[in-house]
Amino acid sequence: MNIRKKVKKVLILAVPVFCIAAAAAPAQGKSLNWNMGLLNIKSGEMVPFSAPVQSWTGEQFRIVIEPRAACFGYVVAESSEGDELAVLQAGPLKSGEAWQSEIMILSPPKGTESLFIIVSADEQKTLSQRISAMDNSPSTAQRRAVMTEIFRIRSDASKFKEAPEKPVLMGGASRGSPEKARGVEFSGLETYVKTISIEH
Numbered sequence: 001m002n003i004r005k006k007v008k009k010v011l012i013l014a015v016p017v018f019c020i021a022a023a024a025a026p027a028q029g030k031s032l033n034w035n036m037g038l039l040n041i042k043s044g045e046m047v048p049f050s051a052p053v054q055s056w057t058g059e060q061f062r063i064v065i066e067p068r069a070a071c072f073g074y075v076v077a078e079s080s081e082g083d084e085l086a087v088l089q090a091g092p093l094k095s096g097e098a099w100q101s102e103i104m105i106l107s108p109p110k111g112t113e114s115l116f117i118i119v120s121a122d123e124q125k126t127l128s129q130r131i132s133a134m135d136n137s138p139s140t141a142q143r144r145a146v147m148t149e150i151f152r153i154r155s156d157a158s159k160f161k162e163a164p165e166k167p168v169l170m171g172g173a174s175r176g177s178p179e180k181a182r183g184v185e186f187s188g189l190e191t192y193v194k195t196i197s198i199e200h
Helices: 003-021 125-136 140-157
Strands: 033-040 060-067 071-078 085-093 112-120 166-169 182-187 191-199
Touching: 033 112, 033 191, 060 071, 060 085, 060 112, 071 125, 071 140, 085 125, 085 140, 112 140, 125 140, 140 191
Parallel strands: none
Antiparallel strands: 033 060, 033 182, 071 085, 071 112, 112 191, 166 182
16 A cells, blocks of 8 residues: 555545544443454455455455444554554444445555554544544654554453454445455454554
């Protein structure tokens, strides 16, 4: 992904998503249950992401998240060099409504892009603050602060036994055959952190 060229476009295009989702409230007293898929735009198929995703330059993807209850979602893309971050989502997600990222295009140079997906019952306030600070004053220090907080959340979440992931049909994620729209269901914890590596 050429994050440098995509950041402004992604953040501008994501504004309507934030406005629509602004009324969402965190899921309180309920087990978090949500589905996720990495949708290949060309084939319309969900790409398995339990291992690094093998791809090629020019391929296009969307991240699709379908929460069963109102929650908070954060999606951050990191360049293969680790010197650029793009925030694709940082805020509430509405119950039963699929959120889709803007189209991500893999572009030179070759490398491994990283996507960090955090879904939690409650807002991750420190992460929200650090993302806001980075948006207001982009710098290496601000990017590091965002990534440090993501790693802290991931470390905390890994202390709890994670319920098994299972395949699930994600209706509305693809206009093709429903058999192609197979994502992954997560449930049982209050916070999930998923890292997807895309090698190209």
